[in-house]
Amino acid sequence: MILPIVAYGDPVLRKVAKDISKDYPKLDELLSNMKDTMKNAQGVGLAAPQIGRDIRIFLIDASPFAESDELDEEEKSFLRDFNKTYINAKIIEEEGEEWIFNEGCLSIPNINEDVSRNETIHIEYMDENFDKKTDTLSGLAARIFQHEYDHIEGILFTDKLSSLKKRLLKKKLENISKGKVDVGYRMKFPNLKK
Numbered sequence: 001m002i003l004p005i006v007a008y009g010d011p012v013l014r015k016v017a018k019d020i021s022k023d024y025p026k027l028d029e030l031l032s033n034m035k036d037t038m039k040n041a042q043g044v045g046l047a048a049p050q051i052g053r054d055i056r057i058f059l060i061d062a063s064p065f066a067e068s069d070e071l072d073e074e075e076k077s078f079l080r081d082f083n084k085t086y087i088n089a090k091i092i093e094e095e096g097e098e099w100i101f102n103e104g105c106l107s108i109p110n111i112n113e114d115v116s117r118n119e120t121i122h123i124e125y126m127d128e129n130f131d132k133k134t135d136t137l138s139g140l141a142a143r144i145f146q147h148e149y150d151h152i153e154g155i156l157f158t159d160k161l162s163s164l165k166k167r168l169l170k171k172k173l174e175n176i177s178k179g180k181v182d183v184g185y186r187m188k189f190p191n192l193k194k
Helices: 027-040 063-067 073-080 139-152 163-177
Strands: 045-047 057-061 083-105 108-126 132-138
Touching: 027 045, 027 057, 045 139, 057 139, 063 073, 073 139, 083 139, 108 139, 108 163, 132 139
Parallel strands: none
Antiparallel strands: 045 057, 057 083, 083 108, 108 132
């Protein structure tokens, strides 16, 4: 089932999400709905807060980036198969040079800005079967993970922008929260007048 994506301005996007246990009600159904929702919105990641749940789950499907001409064949190959579920994820360490990449977000449609993030991260998480995993991600995979991880920490990519950029985007962000935005997927707007 395709769920509405929560728009900028909703308080759930600012909450630090809670860990869940393997007996979380209807977890398989939730993950299936999140996958359908992400695919429908043509996203490469979706976090539970973006569908109104303050729990530590996010999905990544980076396969759309595998077609980019700006990546080498090794990274394209990795991204083609980078399709994972992350539950109760934690970043253990960030390292490497920070680099800038233009990011967007399904909860903040039609706004893309350059964001600086670390090159490499070391993580631990549970997969959809609640098996504990550790991993090291670099490049675009690390960036996508960090963006989605920020969602479960109550952080949005716009928080990482300069104060000048934030002032320039203020009206656009207000319009998004009021539903004054055109998107090709279902959204839930916090400040829509009834």
